[in-house]
Amino acid sequence: MNWWQIKNRDADLERELRSDLELEEEEQREAGISEDEARYAALRAFGNPTLIREQTSAIWSWNWLESLARDLRFSLRALRRTPGFTVIAILVMALGIGANVALFTVVRGVLLKPLPFYDPDRLVMLYEADLHQDDTAGLNLVSGGMYAEWKNQNRSYSNLALAQSIRVGLSASGGQLPEKLNSALFSWDMLRTLGVEPALGRDFTQADDSPGANGTVLLSWGLWKRRFGADPAILNQAIDLDAQPYTVIGVMPAGFDFPDPSTQLWTPVYHDKPEDTMTSFSNHMFRVAGRLKPGVSASQSVADLSVISQRIHNEHLNDPFVFRSASSRPLLDYIVGEIKKPLYLLLEATCCLLLIACLNVANLLVARAAARRKELAIRSALGGGWLRLMGERLMECLLLSTSGGVLGLLLAFAALHWLTQTRHDMSRVESIHIDGVVAAFTVGVIVLCALFSGIIAAFSIRDKRILGVLHETSRAVSGGGARAWLRKMLLTLEVGLTVILLIGAGLLLKSYERLRSADMGCSTQDVITMHLGLPDARYPTPALRANFYDTLLDRVRALPGVDAAGFVTVAPGQGDGPDWAFTIVEHPALPQGNGQAALRRWADGQYFRAMGIPMLRGRTFDAAKRLDAANEVVISQSFASQYFPGEDPLGRHLRVRGQNAVIVGIVGDTRYAIGEIPRPVQYYPLDAGIENVGTLVVRSRHDLEQFALPVQRIVSEMDRDLPVSDVLTMNQLLGKSTLNQSSNTALLVAFATLSLLLAAVGLFGVMSYIAAQRTTEIGVRIALGAKREHVMRKMLLDGMRPAVFGLVVGLAASLEAGQLMRDLLYEIKPLDTSVYAAVAATLLAVAAAACMVPAWRASRLDPMQALRAE
Amino acid sequence: MSSMAKQAQQRVGVLQGTLDMLILRTLLYGPAHGHQIGKHIQRTTNEFLQMQHGSLYPALHRLERRGWVVSKWETAPDRNREFKYYRLTEKGRKQLLAEESQWKQMAEAVARVMWPAAEEN
Numbered sequence: 001m002n003w004w005q006i007k008n009r010d011a012d013l014e015r016e017l018r019s020d021l022e023l024e025e026e027e028q029r030e031a032g033i034s035e036d037e038a039r040y041a042a043l044r045a046f047g048n049p050t051l052i053r054e055q056t057s058a059i060w061s062w063n064w065l066e067s068l069a070r071d072l073r074f075s076l077r078a079l080r081r082t083p084g085f086t087v088i089a090i091l092v093m094a095l096g097i098g099a100n101v102a103l104f105t106v107v108r109g110v111l112l113k114p115l116p117f118y119d120p121d122r123l124v125m126l127y128e129a130d131l132h133q134d135d136t137a138g139l140n141l142v143s144g145g146m147y148a149e150w151k152n153q154n155r156s157y158s159n160l161a162l163a164q165s166i167r168v169g170l171s172a173s174g175g176q177l178p179e180k181l182n183s184a185l186f187s188w189d190m191l192r193t194l195g196v197e198p199a200l201g202r203d204f205t206q207a208d209d210s211p212g213a214n215g216t217v218l219l220s221w222g223l224w225k226r227r228f229g230a231d232p233a234i235l236n237q238a239i240d241l242d243a244q245p246y247t248v249i250g251v252m253p254a255g256f257d258f259p260d261p262s263t264q265l266w267t268p269v270y271h272d273k274p275e276d277t278m279t280s281f282s283n284h285m286f287r288v289a290g291r292l293k294p295g296v297s298a299s300q301s302v303a304d305l306s307v308i309s310q311r312i313h314n315e316h317l318n319d320p321f322v323f324r325s326a327s328s329r330p331l332l333d334y335i336v337g338e339i340k341k342p343l344y345l346l347l348e349a350t351c352c353l354l355l356i357a358c359l360n361v362a363n364l365l366v367a368r369a370a371a372r373r374k375e376l377a378i379r380s381a382l383g384g385g386w387l388r389l390m391g392e393r394l395m396e397c398l399l400l401s402t403s404g405g406v407l408g409l410l411l412a413f414a415a416l417h418w419l420t421q422t423r424h425d426m427s428r429v430e431s432i433h434i435d436g437v438v439a440a441f442t443v444g445v446i447v448l449c450a451l452f453s454g455i456i457a458a459f460s461i462r463d464k465r466i467l468g469v470l471h472e473t474s475r476a477v478s479g480g481g482a483r484a485w486l487r488k489m490l491l492t493l494e495v496g497l498t499v500i501l502l503i504g505a506g507l508l509l510k511s512y513e514r515l516r517s518a519d520m521g522c523s524t525q526d527v528i529t530m531h532l533g534l535p536d537a538r539y540p541t542p543a544l545r546a547n548f549y550d551t552l553l554d555r556v557r558a559l560p561g562v563d564a565a566g567f568v569t570v571a572p573g574q575g576d577g578p579d580w581a582f583t584i585v586e587h588p589a590l591p592q593g594n595g596q597a598a599l600r601r602w603a604d605g606q607y608f609r610a611m612g613i614p615m616l617r618g619r620t621f622d623a624a625k626r627l628d629a630a631n632e633v634v635i636s637q638s639f640a641s642q643y644f645p646g647e648d649p650l651g652r653h654l655r656v657r658g659q660n661a662v663i664v665g666i667v668g669d670t671r672y673a674i675g676e677i678p679r680p681v682q683y684y685p686l687d688a689g690i691e692n693v694g695t696l697v698v699r700s701r702h703d704l705e706q707f708a709l710p711v712q713r714i715v716s717e718m719d720r721d722l723p724v725s726d727v728l729t730m731n732q733l734l735g736k737s738t739l740n741q742s743s744n745t746a747l748l749v750a751f752a753t754l755s756l757l758l759a760a761v762g763l764f765g766v767m768s769y770i771a772a773q774r775t776t777e778i779g780v781r782i783a784l785g786a787k788r789e790h791v792m793r794k795m796l797l798d799g800m801r802p803a804v805f806g807l808v809v810g811l812a813a814s815l816e817a818g819q820l821m822r823d824l825l826y827e828i829k830p831l832d833t834s835v836y837a838a839v840a841a842t843l844l845a846v847a848a849a850a851c852m853v854p855a856w857r858a859s860r861l862d863p864m865q866a867l868r869a870e
Numbered sequence: 871m872s873s874m875a876k877q878a879q880q881r882v883g884v885l886q887g888t889l890d891m892l893i894l895r896t897l898l899y900g901p902a903h904g905h906q907i908g909k910h911i912q913r914t915t916n917e918f919l920q921m922q923h924g925s926l927y928p929a930l931h932r933l934e935r936r937g938w939v940v941s942k943w944e945t946a947p948d949r950n951r952e953f954k955y956y957r958l959t960e961k962g963r964k965q966l967l968a969e970e971s972q973w974k975q976m977a978e979a980v981a982r983v984m985w986p987a988a989e990e991n
Contacts, residue, residue, distance in 0.1 A: 013931075015954075016904065016927075016953075016954040019903075020903065020923075023905045023949070045923075046923050047922065047923045048924070052927050052928075053927075055924060055927075056928045056931050
């Protein structure tokens, strides 16, 4: 139907009704009633012509479209008339929707999208379970020997494959500097197990994966582009890894980063690792991935493997480190690991924020509806149907939330762009995109917001007492008690939600502060660290290694400004590293099947001083004892108290792998990672020449960064193919390991601040509205002699009531919410009174400030003007 | 809407669903405009049935849309002014018969339940 036809029909209907009404009027007059009376009588008999017209034209079904267009026009006009309200409402919605869309996109990309592998649901990561615990939750790395047994004997997996993350040095070539890369060892069938193929070249073959084969390597897409200029001619060329030649056989597709996000190349494990490592049952160092056979459940398959483990365990009862069972978890859980919980927590926080935003917009709308009551009452009186008015409200909300949504989408886009640019370390960060599902989610959120805030606002205008409203607004003595009540309830809710967010943020903030100030047991200032590793191929003997480190350290110590320098295999904050079994020679043998193990590090004699680890008793290593003669050991304090209770450990002997070492000193405890309890450590002399990879530690009171270049120069003078990597001050090193906590905390604090701001705006709005409504009443009170302080106090109390209610509700709800984030907290309880108190105080202060201005304004009211304003 | 409902307290509103039938029956006498139709129904029932314009006009337009009546602007013989006259179509006539017989069955059925004795006389 065309527009002119619609207009036509409308005009026609109006004419019909008018003529019939006039006829009625005429008939009334003919019955002998005066002219005026006749008109009213006709109208009475006829009813509401506008309403009749509306209802009649609604019979023609194209009407809904027309009314939609009309609602749209009205709403646009109404919104344009109040630009301040419109801008605030749109911004509030944009923040709420934007935060939600961004976080949903992250959660979807990281947690919900299937992994880029073939049939990823059947892929699991397998672990050995701890020997002392019978529960299968232990997630220990798998030994090479056990892997081989599992692979040969299991009946549950179509394939098992093995991986280990390592670091290798890529030698200088083609004018490029040597560099240290994160790399992984794969068993030859790992890619087949995952169901991934190289983008270029070929996969490993079984023949590649043996000690006698020539070295082969797969490059990551990123490394291929960056280092080799994306040149396909690199295929079948040799590159030097740790000074050994490897032939490039393929390039992996972009985005493939198993087993770690930063892995840049892959080499075959049986080729690279010595045979005794691959057959040992007690040397646990590998990650194992398995593909379940169809129809086999994860628990069945784990039971299958546990039977094998138990048999091997029984055959090696004298070795306490042969584990007796297996455990598994889905591959996705392994890959997303620790990010899952914080992500869901943040998603909940953004939902809270969105709810607050909606409540705020609803609140603004209710206020506006209240201001427009007279208009609405007149429209009802003139025949505006309630549904029509409600439709307009909803249309208004839809417009607001759509504009907010579009703006929010832009915000989300910017936030995601920032995230993918800065957080390369986050697993699966490359799969975060705004796509169709996210767009649908956005539309859903927009509609939900519109309905939520629209329906609240629409119900607030449902009022049948048209005349009452008209009376009431003509003498604004005490208006809209019911509506003020509704707004106060919305406010209570809003404040409650804000309190939950504030407490969550407060707990994380305090926990993060504790984390950052946790005593690492070493000095975190004045220390710079650099990673360095000697390739076996060029430094095959202990003497060569020991000489290299002695020369290097001597030259570094000779640099002007260096106070101390040392070398250690694993520095505090760099993770736990290897566990080594030991026995104490002077103690009676442990019962069969029991053993002791502790973290093992190799360090040079000056490391403790350079790192600021206190020497508690005894002395450090004797520098004269080198190579085979180096038979000393230094233990940490917790080692001493755990294994030598009530006994002097100095002079006792530890036996590790058949070699005895005498305990010469006890040093303070250090933490292997920030937030972890210190574990016992045994330090062995670097001068034995056994270890070849570790961290150089330089201590100086001067600008630390300035030492990076001279040290690198010394290293390259000694060996030009040797890369120095991870040049970090101790503070940066620790900051890196708390990056997750710090960004989670920052986000939650941002959300909480935002919601506090929204709640304050809401409070201020309601208070101003109530004050404006009661202008006359207050004027009368003041005119009758009420003290201004009384007025102000009353107004303040009125405004604070919803805030206090909200606070109580929020505090109660936080008790529950705090339990949810228990795992994310460090050294503080979910019920931390100081956080609760601080939040309560902040909220009350903000609420009081928000109420103060309207209350003060009300108390300054000039009674004459207030009364005359009518 | 609600204010009009109160006016009809003494009299009975047109039974839901029967208004269409009453209009069609009225038009059987010949073309008529809305006001006439309302007045006729009211007068014939001795003012017992109260015609509400709020339902009369929507009903008329509904009938027109279904093709049971057609409308045309014509000059009234007594007023010298144009009114919108509604006229029964062939389709409307059939609809009237169908509704009438349905209503009759319904009324008889109700009567049998309500006054079983009266039936025998």
